[in-house]
Amino acid sequence: xARYNPKETEPKWxxxxxxxxxxxATIRPGKPKYYVLEMFPxxxxxxxxxxxxxxAMGDVVARFKRARGFNVLHPMGWDAFGLPAENAAAExxxxxxxxxxxxxxxxxxxxxxxxxSIDWSRELATCEPAYYGRQQAWFLKLxxxxxxxxxxxxxxxxxxxxTVLANEQVIDGRGWRSDAVVERRKLNQWFLKIxxxxxxxxxxxxxxxxxxxxxxxxxxxxxxxxxxxRLTFPYADGVGGDDIDGLAVYTTRPDTxxxxxxxxxxxxxxxxxxxxxxxxxxxxxxxxxxxxxxSAADIESAExxxxxxxxxxxxxxxxxxxxxxxxxxxxxxxxxxxxIFGCPAHDQRDLDFARKYDLPVTPVVLPAGEDPAVxxxxxxxxxxxxxxYNSQFLDGLEIEAAKAAAVARTExxxxxxxxxxxxxxxxxxxxxxxxxxxxxxxxxAACGAVAVPDADLPVTLPADMDFSHxxxxxxxxxxxxxxxCPGCGGxxxxxxxxxxxxxxxxxxxxxxADPAAPEVIDSAAADYWLPVDQYIGGIExxxxxLLYARFVTRALADEGMLNIREPFAGLFTQGMVTHETYRRQxxxxxxxxxxxIAAEGGDRRARARDTDEPVVIGEPVxxxxxxxxxVAPEDIADTYGVDAARLFVLSDSPxxxxxxxxxxxxxxxxxxxxxxxxxxxxxxxxAPAAAEPGDEGAATELRRATHRAVKAVTDAIEGFRFNxxxxxxxxxxxxxxxxxxxxxxxxARTExxxxxxRLVAPFAPHLAEECWVTLGQTGLxxxxxxxxxxxxxxxxxxxxxxxxxxxxxxxxxxxxAGATPxxxxxxxxxxxxxxxxxxxxxxxxVIVVQDRIVNLxxx
RNA sequence: GCCGCCGUAGCUCAGUGGUAGAGCGCAUCCUUGGUAAGGCUGAGGUCGACAGUUCGAUCCUGUCCGGCGGCACCA
Numbered sequence: 016x017a018r019y020n021p022k023e024t025e026p027k028w029x030x031x032x033x034x035x036x037x038x039x040a041t042i043r044p045g046k047p048k049y050y051v052l053e054m055f056p057x058x059x060x061x062x063x064x065x066x067x068x069x070x071a072m073g074d075v076v077a078r079f080k081r082a083r084g085f086n087v088l089h090p091m092g093w094d095a096f097g098l099p100a101e102n103a104a105a106e107x108x109x110x111x112x113x114x115x116x117x118x119x120x121x122x123x124x125x126x127x128x129x130x131x132s133i134d135w136s137r138e139l140a141t142c143e144p145a146y147y148g149r150q151q152a153w154f155l156k157l158x159x160x161x162x163x164x165x166x167x168x169x170x171x172x173x174x175x176x177x178t179v180l181a182n183e184q185v186i187d188g189r190g191w192r193s194d195a196v197v198e199r200r201k202l203n204q205w206f207l208k209i210x211x212x213x214x215x216x217x218x219x220x221x222x223x224x225x226x227x228x229x230x231x232x233x234x235x236x237x238x239x240x241x242x243x244x245r246l247t248f249p250y251a252d253g254v255g256g257d258d259i260d261g262l263a264v265y266t267t268r269p270d271t272x273x274x275x276x277x278x279x280x281x282x283x284x285x286x287x288x289x290x291x292x293x294x295x296x297x298x299x300x301x302x303x304x305x306x307x308x309x310s311a312a313d314i315e316s317a318e319x320x321x322x323x324x325x326x327x328x329x330x331x332x333x334x335x336x337x338x339x340x341x342x343x344x345x346x347x348x349x350x351x352x353x354x355i356f357g358c359p360a361h362d363q364r365d366l367d368f369a370r371k372y373d374l375p376v377t378p379v380v381l382p383a384g385e386d387p388a389v390x391x392x393x394x395x396x397x398x399x400x401x402x403x404y405n406s407q408f409l410d411g412l413e414i415e416a417a418k419a420a421a422v423a424r425t426e427x428x429x430x431x432x433x434x435x436x437x438x439x440x441x442x443x444x445x446x447x448x449x450x451x452x453x454x455x456x457x458x459x460a461a462c463g464a465v466a467v468p469d470a471d472l473p474v475t476l477p478a479d480m481d482f483s484h485x486x487x488x489x490x491x492x493x494x495x496x497x498x499x500c501p502g503c504g505g506x507x508x509x510x511x512x513x514x515x516x517x518x519x520x521x522x523x524x525x526x527x528a529d530p531a532a533p534e535v536i537d538s539a540a541a542d543y544w545l546p547v548d549q550y551i552g553g554i555e556x557x558x559x560x561l562l563y564a565r566f567v568t569r570a571l572a573d574e575g576m577l578n579i580r581e582p583f584a585g586l587f588t589q590g591m592v593t594h595e596t597y598r599r600q601x602x603x604x605x606x607x608x609x610x611x612i613a614a615e616g617g618d619r620r621a622r623a624r625d626t627d628e629p630v631v632i633g634e635p636v637x638x639x640x641x642x643x644x645x646v647a648p649e650d651i652a653d654t655y656g657v658d659a660a661r662l663f664v665l666s667d668s669p670x671x672x673x674x675x676x677x678x679x680x681x682x683x684x685x686x687x688x689x690x691x692x693x694x695x696x697x698x699x700x701x702a703p704a705a706a707e708p709g710d711e712g713a714a715t716e717l718r719r720a721t722h723r724a725v726k727a728v729t730d731a732i733e734g735f736r737f738n739x740x741x742x743x744x745x746x747x748x749x750x751x752x753x754x755x756x757x758x759x760x761x762x763a764r765t766e767x768x769x770x771x772x773r774l775v776a777p778f779a780p781h782l783a784e785e786c787w788v789t790l791g792q793t794g795l796x797x798x799x800x801x802x803x804x805x806x807x808x809x810x811x812x813x814x815x816x817x818x819x820x821x822x823x824x825x826x827x828x829x830x831x832a833g834a835t836p837x838x839x840x841x842x843x844x845x846x847x848x849x850x851x852x853x854x855x856x857x858x859x860x861v862i863v864v865q866d867r868i869v870n871l872x873x874x
Numbered sequence: 875g876c877c878g879c880c881g882u883a884g885c886u887c888a889g890u891g892g893u894a895g896a897g898c899g900c901a902u903c904c905u906u907g908g909u910a911a912g913g914c915u916g917a918g919g920u921c922g923a924c925a926g927u928u929c930g931a932u933c934c935u936g937u938c939c940g941g942c943g944g945c946a947c948c949a
Contacts, residue, residue, distance in 0.1 A: 018908060018911085228878080229878060229879070229943085229944080232877070232878065232944080233877095233878090233943095233944055233945080236876095236877075236944075236945055236946095237944095237945080239945090239948065241948075241949085243949080264949085265948095265949070266949060267948090267949065268949075279949095319947080343947095344947090345947045345949095346947085346949080347947075347948065347949090349948095350948045350949075351948075351949065354949095355949045356949085357949090358949095362949070363875095363947090364947055364949080365949085367947095436948080436949095437948095438945095438948055554943085554944095557944080558944090666897080667886060667887065667897075667898090668886070668887060668888095669887080669888080672880090672887085674886080674887090675885090675886060675887095677885090677886075677898075679885095679886095679897090679898050679899075680886075680897075680898070682898085683897055683898060684897090686897095686912095687897090689908090689912095693908090736888090738887075738888070739888065739889090741897095742887095742888065742895090742896055742897080745896070745897075746896085816892095816893095817892070817893045819892070819893095819929090819930070859929090860929065861929095862892090862929055862930080864891090864892065867892060868892040868893080868930090869892090870892070870929055870930060871929090872929050872930090
């Protein structure tokens, strides 16, 4: 008997799959399709075990569904534009394209080595003109539809990466990649009108019943729908001028309108800017507001600042009542109307502001049980339920009724309208980058922004950009941007901004339906394959990528290019792979290979291999280059084979949770592989032992174990509980090892081995093929059917029922499955153990749960 | 502050309204022509705390404690 040799078998089976071309997906009308997709990787050049876990999960699903009779599409591509290529170009003088394609070649080999059942004929990279040219084509379609526009506005500027960021890419006031504190700058930017779809994207979440609740909730919060009233406060003294009849305000609390004691506008509100132009004091205040940082800590601690403009407006329900207009630093220009009315009694921010600037505080919501004569709001605003008072026609109403009444009155007066406002902003897609998809626009002094004609697409990047300086290499290129205007033929300049790389990843799943199609998306192929049935990726994309992809899908559907509303019917967000960290006494990080770990008693101690000095073992954290705790799948493959690595990353933790990479864990998986292999390997050279009494019983037990295992593993894979599935494989292998190999058990053993090979196949496909051929099968296990189970065998026909007396386990009885309570009670009362236990006690009640347990209440 | 998730053996984690489990680690023993290996056996748990519902709660409900994540001056 020989140990399993992955170095020989793994490449052999990968070659067999490739030469038989078994994973190529073709449209087969009438056969149910299943589209499995993992979020495509950025080609950084190296594959780590986090990638391996992600793609192993997708591969388990793909192989399982294939065995279950589905026509499976499982493609792979590259999210290939982005900043690291520019950095490499700047540092090493290589072209971003060369660097990227070299990395792709390396990562493709690494991925292939994992034995993934991918249709490589569909491979695509977003940096190829064949891909981004089609992206330009649909961008222009959306432009024609009015879903793309250009606007001068304040943008998030990342001073390190020297580019604009979308709101979604600013995390706690810092750039999502650079971690630099983001500045606000005024720039002319292209936007995609995602806000047109805010309601649809929110409502669509309801249909995504195979998405994690967590992700749906995060998107719901991000879209941030609120119901309220948009109303106008008329200027009291004609300040507004002819074109403006009042100051527009948005509120979700129209019921508290009579508690208004001031209005506040954002520092960049048009009225503030107009006043600033006239009065230096206003200009100074506005400038002061802009100075504050945008980090979470800054905002948290920022003191409320206000400036009384002297402008007065009238209360819309009581024109005699005048309210002052302030400029306030806590009012945001890009939410609602950029102006609020302040009701200090019932809003904490307004109350802080009113106390600081000594403005009136008038409560208008009376909590139950409070006396209106003495109820006061001091330092804490009252935001709970109650009845409205001090509010004329709203008096006596509950809050919801008062809201409706206030909206109705405002609408009747023609001073406003009930309105829905979203937190979601339009998606700014302009990036000042050279290595990205050029925005297909030509700027002409005479004609303005002109779309590049279809015939001139794709607008390709020049091959000779200079990345030796920071900033936009495309804008710096000497000749590329100079073209004739397609409208008037005059000299014009190309748009030199490129599209956010999230645009690239917002539609690739649709292009996979037919990546060679001359059209943007081949409609027959898309109709067959889409939507993606199972999408798998990191939780970090819960709002960014997943929201953009949903939006683009809807926009393309409205353009007639797709027939689905949601791109991903099922979503699974997998956890990360973590690893311990190791540091020398001087703080220097060490790689796992550089450390020798020994157990001393219950403790684990680590020493540096080179100096033998003690090393500090740190908490397991996400693998990162900076902490040097990265493990490459290749290293594991050399020692134990990729099947062991695949098994381990899926076995130790539920797929949605983080898994800690340990060498002990991989060794455990390696032992499982050898135990499995040992059961098959004996077939070749060992004659069965002579029959012995009791073999028939062992054979029956094994058959039960087999059918139980098939049922349990099938259910676990369906439910995305891969760790459970592997745990059941461990149990099944133990049962198989316990069954002697004799003439009487031969049939049961053959059945068990045939099932085992196929159950293992999604997780350890190379091993499974080797087992399959050892069984004498001629076809590939990659194409074999999933095993079936017999429910009669999967369930025991005799049950062991624990017997409790007063809730404590005191014995057990054996009863046939499905025995009635009376039958079970009879068995219990005849059991010597129980009779002894019941001496001196009176049984008051007998509870029998069928096939589960018996409880005697006695005293 | 609001929302969500998690807390089970030394470690990493399954699981269930009814017998508390796996892998690794640890201990003992066996094997020493599967050998930088293999195997048997075992110890180890008030299932985060308290209360409620129940014949029975690790599981359901509530409160609290601890850890993690998302959102956050959004009117």
